[in-house]
Amino acid sequence: MISLLLAFAVGSLFASGAYLILRRGQIKLILGLALMSHGVNLLLFGSGRLIEGRPPIFVNKSEYAQTIAWNLPADPLPQALILTAIVISFGITAFVIVLVNRRHTVTQSDFVHGELVPLLREGDPFDFSNSSETDQYDWLAYEVDEVYDSDEILPGLPPLPPSERDESTAMEEDQYQWP
Amino acid sequence: MALSANLLAVPAAGPLLTAALILLFARWGGRTLIRHQIALTTLALCVNLVVAVLLFRATAVQGERFVLQLGAWSAPFGITVYADGLSATLLLLTALVSLAVYPFAVATIDYHRARMGFHPLYLFLLTGVNGAFLAGDLFNLYVFFEVLLMASFVLLTVGAQPAQTNSGIRYVVLNLLASTVFLVAAGIAYGTLGTLNMAQIAERLPLASPAVRTVFAGLLMVGFGSKAAIFPLFFWLPASYHTPPPAVTALFGGLLTKVGVYTLFRSFTLFFPELLLSWQPTLLTIAGATMLVGALGALAQPGIRRVLSFHIISHVGFMLMGLAVALSGNNLAIGFGLGAAIIYLCHHMIIKTALIMAGGAVELHMGSDRLASIGGLVSRQPFLAFLFFMAAISLAGVPPFSGFVSKLSLLQITLDTRHWVVSGVSLFASLLTMLNMMRLWRESFWGDYKRPSRIPSRILQSGLRQQLMLTPVAVLVLLSLALGIWGEPAFRLSMQVAQQALDRQAYIEAVSPSTQFSTRPANGLVALSGTDGMNSPQVVAGFATPTLFISQ
Incomplete structure (x- = not known):
């Protein structure tokens, strides 16, 4: 029982x-x-x-x-x-x-975005995210700006030219239009 | 030199203790402390490799089996750690892959991720993977699965970019469901067979009712299959592998699905080898569908890492095909299929890691991995282009490399057992692999040099970083070449490993779960064979714990 x-x-x-x-x-x-x-x-x-x-x-x-x-x-x-x-x-x-x-x-949303997005967007059936492509490579910009400036962990990086040292302008310049 | 079985503790305990030590100064790590973390992690990885080589020599080459009963509690009561050729092969490859990815990770992981504990997490992942290869009972296998999953969850999402959190949720939920299914299987094994020790399950399962066997096998197949990313259960993999930093993808691509493949090999050969014959059509269908879906899906992907991670699925299909024909063979020996699958596994772990690292280097240089917007790297990075090309043709199965040996042996056994359709499908999938590799090569290395990001990438221009990133790729490509050139001794070795894995009686005797209490289980098993309910057959389980106290 x-x-x-x-x-x-x-x-x-x-x-x-x-x-x-x-x-x-x-x-x-x-x-x-x-x-x-x-x-x-x-x-x-x-x-x-x-x-x-x-x-x-x-x-x-x-x-x-x-x-x-x-x-x-x-x-x-x-x-x-x-x-x-x-x-x-x-x-x-x-x-x-x-x-x-x-x-x-x-x-800013509780929902998993999925059903309403066209499934074959950009040829990727599994990418249901609503983030743009540039979001996907955020971490790359982040690394380039924040980390590879410093030679402290691993020495030997050539220094950035001064015009690109400014993080904000570097981010602006990176507004590449994705095809 | 005779090895002590205590050595078996090192692959799981060594990285764990080192990671715990590193955690002491991970969170507030300044750059000097991070350098210490890197040194400690490298040390742990090297020790792990040495131990894995020793174990491989003793088990795969000399045919020994090692059993370590923790705390000297005998088999069904204590924790059993077991290593034979199959485990040792995977331990060795894991050690190689993790040591190869580590310099790449050091060169490419940013300071913030390092501060958030990337290096201890790397070791925790290694602990989980090694422990899963060594576990001698189902529940410990579950625990180590969770250890590696937890580490992989954090590695996947550390940095917390939007794409990472999006993919992280899919990865976490689908993997948790797979773990839940596996835990249900463990609970059913304990409820019906009264044991969780793998040797004892193997001993008692043939006497259990067919219903119990089918349910147990089906649940394990779903649980492990979803870890291994077989056909209907692979969706977590392409949804997530392209989002973390390339070093993490390379590590995952080399290790994670292979744990699922190993557990499938182990459970089918040890628990229910008879199902390899009766379920063969199902297994072959799944294998064919996995191969085809993986290769076709990769063709539709827009980025380097997406293509490569979709390809992992296709390769898992090849391994499953080898497992499905493990007990068949007309002119070839029984176990040829498993041997071929094992050598395919070796080839895949080595070359897939190399390829993802090379692709990651391209991506880091370009600032993007979208094939449509990159190109012409061969003029700037000829050595990287050379390595990528070598790795790609090895993956596609071109003769001097290991891909040829492993694919040929798999094809031999499927043709020998007259499975024409699945061998045709595997050939077609190989063709698609070739097509995909050509596509990757053409889009990223040939043509005019174009680069979407305008932030100058200095990561491949720094001498030390470039060495750290490309040397491991070169080493892995050379290993693949060696595996292809010395294909015959390698294949003989993997046949030996397969025979050892298929010899379930020797496994049971090595662990010897019930020798000391031989009077009781005989009675219990009679009751067991007639029952399949949840509560009735604890006749056997009842003897387990109490008898121990009598005997003291």
Whole structure:
């Protein structure tokens, strides 16, 4: 009976998790991932023995023999597995929340942009982002300006000409029109 | 020289401890401290390479198997660390690839990313990858998967540019789903077989009911297959690999999907080799579709790194094809397919890393990797152009290089087992690879010199940086050439590794999960074979923990 209940609980957690992940909102995405990891934890819990009132550890042989003659002892391993899984999913959920937050501050939107953008934009079926091409290479400009000016980590770079040292003008000059 | 099994701890623990040490001064790292981080990381990578070479010599060449029971707890109770030829081959390649990408990363990663912990993350990723190759039980495999995933999440998104966060979310979510599926498989294994130790699972799985076997195999196939980017599950890869700095892409392209491929090899050869025959049509269909989709998708991509990362998928299809015919063979020996897949894996890890690094150098020089807006680099960077060309024809499978040997051997076994369609598909995919490589070469190196960014790129003009970026590429290309020239000894070695991996009885005996408690499992297994529910067969599991306390 209790195992049937557990099976239903695991199933509904997975189903609602999958439903939430398939929605467009990012908060729902996080909640869906969390629900799914709870589903797995419950499944691991059910993979142990669903019994009560029996010890997992025996001090002497005769007590053990007596116990298994009647019934099985409790199994402590799933709890350890669940604990590990909880810690891992906790860490990952924290990371996803930070990532979504960062993305929110960048794009000012909670939605994953996808369905409304033409799918074959610029020949890339998997790029659903609404960021322009220059955004994609932001980090390059960033590196050129910020890092390769300094010869301190690795010596040997030729110095920038003074006209291009100014970061703002360099960024302006880089407004290349993408074909 | 006899190696101690304790050496097995080094590939996972060494990078982990070094990374922990580096973390002490990562966050507030001034430039001197970052130089110390670089020195420590290089040291850890070198130690890792030495250990990997020693292990490779002992296992793949001399045919030994190493088992380390952590804390001397015997097999099903403690943590088992296991290495045979297959693990050691992958450890060696991982060590090579990570050591080769590192100078490139040092030369190209900016100060801000270094300050945010790029160097310790590099080592954490290595810890996860090495640990996954060495894990002897399913749950530790899951833990190491998570370690490498976590490190890869951060490496992918560090810097937090819009494109990176966009792709980061897709990468994170799809990989998390794959991990969840894998964890479900582990839970079902524990619930039905009462064990998580891989040797014990291999021992008990043939006695379990077919339903359990099918569900377990299917879940593992989905979980590992999605890590390996096989056909319907590859979408996370092309969505994300082009966004981080090129050094990170090179590392990911060399290592990450290969962990999935390794676990597929390991689980199919160890847990359910019979499915290699009964599922062969499915596996071959997936392999063919993976090859074709990877190559065709690459053809549609507009940038160098996008083309190269789409190509990874195509290559995974080749490896899966080798696995699918691992137990078949008419004139050729059983295991020829797996041997061919292993040598293909070696070739792929080496040359794909080299190619992504060379492409990354082009991109850093041009300020963009869009093929439409770059060109004519051959006049400015002839050495880079030469290296890129060599790597590209090796990937396409032109004779003196390793690509030829590996593709030829895969073709030999598929023709020998009369799988005409899939061998035709693989030839067509190779042709498309050639086409793609020609396209990359023509667009970025030939024609008039044009460069979209007007910020002068000085990254390839500095002598030291150029050496740091191009020397590892040259080394990897030379390795690929050596693998092609000494193709026969290399192939003999990989056949030996494949035979060792297919010998599941020897695996079980090496780990020997139940020798000390031989009285109980025999009874338990009778009960096990008749049940497939979630709660009933814990007969076996029941003996696990308590018996230990009696025996003391």
